Amino acid sequence: MIRHVVLFRWKPGYDPGEWLAVVRGLPARIPEIQSLSVGEDVLHAERSWDAAIVADFERIEDVATYTAHPAHQPAIALSGAGAEQIVSVDFEVA
Template identity: 45%
Template structure:
């Protein structure tokens, strides 16, 4: 099993309303990409000096399934929205 973790910081112009619409698109991804075994998304609650604003965690059976997710048109829509407004993105993919 592969766990994919992505953490984001956003530019100020990404409004709360736009962010909520984007989050809803992400929450719908498992309905379009059956390779996603589990997905969760959450906004930071501590707002510490090293905190990112939002995290996505998704589990896949294999690296191949992660690749399907990464290249899927439904995921591309997520990237098209977040790309211009992300200030920082860090990802980690590891075996469970």
């Protein structure tokens, strides 16, 4: 299994409400997603990021399918519009 983790640091004043709704709807529209969690940071520590996505996929190819899927494109656009920084990591989970 491949775990896909993305962290977001929003621009000042950005409201991620629409972004959260779009991301939460992705599992119903993209069958390659085995599980998906998304949420906003609750600690607000100095090293914290504002939001995160953790998604699991059966194969690395499924991550590519997810990335290119038409249902994912609005989330990408909203992320790009609101994010000051985005980092990600994809790794194998036993």
